[in-house]
Amino acid sequence: MNNFSEKIISWYKQNKRDLPWRNTQDPYLIWLSEIILQQTRVDQGMEYYLKFAGAFPTVKHLAKADNEKVMKMWQGLGYYSRARNLHATSKIVSEKYKGSFPENYQNILGLKGVGEYTAAAIASFAFNKPHAVVDGNVYRLLSRVFGIETPIDSTQGKKEFNTLANELIDKKNPGLHNQSIMEFGSMQCKPASPDCSVCPLNSMCFAYSKKCVSELPVKSKKTKVRNRYFNYIVLRNKSSVALNKRGEKDIWNNLYDFPLIESTKELTEEQFLKSADWRSFMEPLPEYTVRSVSSNYKHTLSHQKIYARFWEIECNRSFEKLLPESAIIIPKQKVQDYAIPRLIDKYLKDRPL
Ligand code: SF4
Numbered sequence: 108m109n110n111f112s113e114k115i116i117s118w119y120k121q122n123k124r125d126l127p128w129r130n131t132q133d134p135y136l137i138w139l140s141e142i143i144l145q146q147t148r149v150d151q152g153m154e155y156y157l158k159f160a161g162a163f164p165t166v167k168h169l170a171k172a173d174n175e176k177v178m179k180m181w182q183g184l185g186y187y188s189r190a191r192n193l194h195a196t197s198k199i200v201s202e203k204y205k206g207s208f209p210e211n212y213q214n215i216l217g218l219k220g221v222g223e224y225t226a227a228a229i230a231s232f233a234f235n236k237p238h239a240v241v242d243g244n245v246y247r248l249l250s251r252v253f254g255i256e257t258p259i260d261s262t263q264g265k266k267e268f269n270t271l272a273n274e275l276i277d278k279k280n281p282g283l284h285n286q287s288i289m290e291f292g293s294m295q296c297k298p299a300s301p302d303c304s305v306c307p308l309n310s311m312c313f314a315y316s317k318k319c320v321s322e323l324p325v326k327s328k329k330t331k332v333r334n335r336y337f338n339y340i341v342l343r344n345k346s347s348v349a350l351n352k353r354g355e356k357d358i359w360n361n362l363y364d365f366p367l368i369e370s371t372k373e374l375t376e377e378q379f380l381k382s383a384d385w386r387s388f389m390e391p392l393p394e395y396t397v398r399s400v401s402s403n404y405k406h407t408l409s410h411q412k413i414y415a416r417f418w419e420i421e422c423n424r425s426f427e428k429l430l431p432e433s434a435i436i437i438p439k440q441k442v443q444d445y446a447i448p449r450l451i452d453k454y455l456k457d458r459p460l
Pocket of ligand 1 (some may be wrong): 123172248251252296301303306307308309312313314315320344
């Protein structure tokens, strides 16, 4: 074992958080936790992990579940493609691999929704195979300790960090090493102002000795964020409301929101009511009442900022003819039975139907 590995493992043994997926070598539960934890904080992911592991104790239970149920249980976690891949992969493991997760790294990597990082985590935690995990925490830690300035979002950077991480891994205890490096990066070598004075790696840390901790790691590109303006039409009568099932090639695929008019900029109420889009949308229904107009909701996704306003429209006559094919009309009290994005959930909590 090298000095680096020895130090992080010893730190890990004293400082690790007690997390339920760390007390198992069951590849199904490890995979489940890793998919949930992609782009999700541990405290938020915990509740979902316990819920899924409780409802579906084995991969076969998950494979047999109804897709709408899986999506509904995922509600609130975001990045819904993870839930779709989770369900698809459970079926593959259940059928092609007869319910046993593949042990081989390449086969694990071949599963839907499993990238190099997740494949290395499963291979090392469940099967003790020497594949190094490299995620944001590992990039940060290695760039600081070894003074690597190659941008972490470049092809060259990915190669360089991956090679180094695999050189450093403790071949006898790859699972423990990987757990340690992830936890160390997340808890000790934090993105902003880590407490270097108590760090067991400070004597060998380049960034600490050169006083450039805040300058590492280096990123070359900034993520481009696109602004979008959603004008939601909440069509309702005394007992029913219209929901829209979202299609592919956009955010929230297969989740339900309301019929929508998207505009290129934020519109005032007056501008919206005068717009051609609104007038042609409502044309088939001459009589209606604008019951309320919400304030603006801002919802941030990784590459998009959504500015949403909700128009609640009370209809005296049938509003079916206004709706696109993807829409459905449901009893108002059933809305929470459908998988809806967090933005819609927030609005409904502020203004129940
Ligand atoms: S000394 Fe500071 S920058 Fe270096 S590894 Fe430790 S916490 Fe990170």
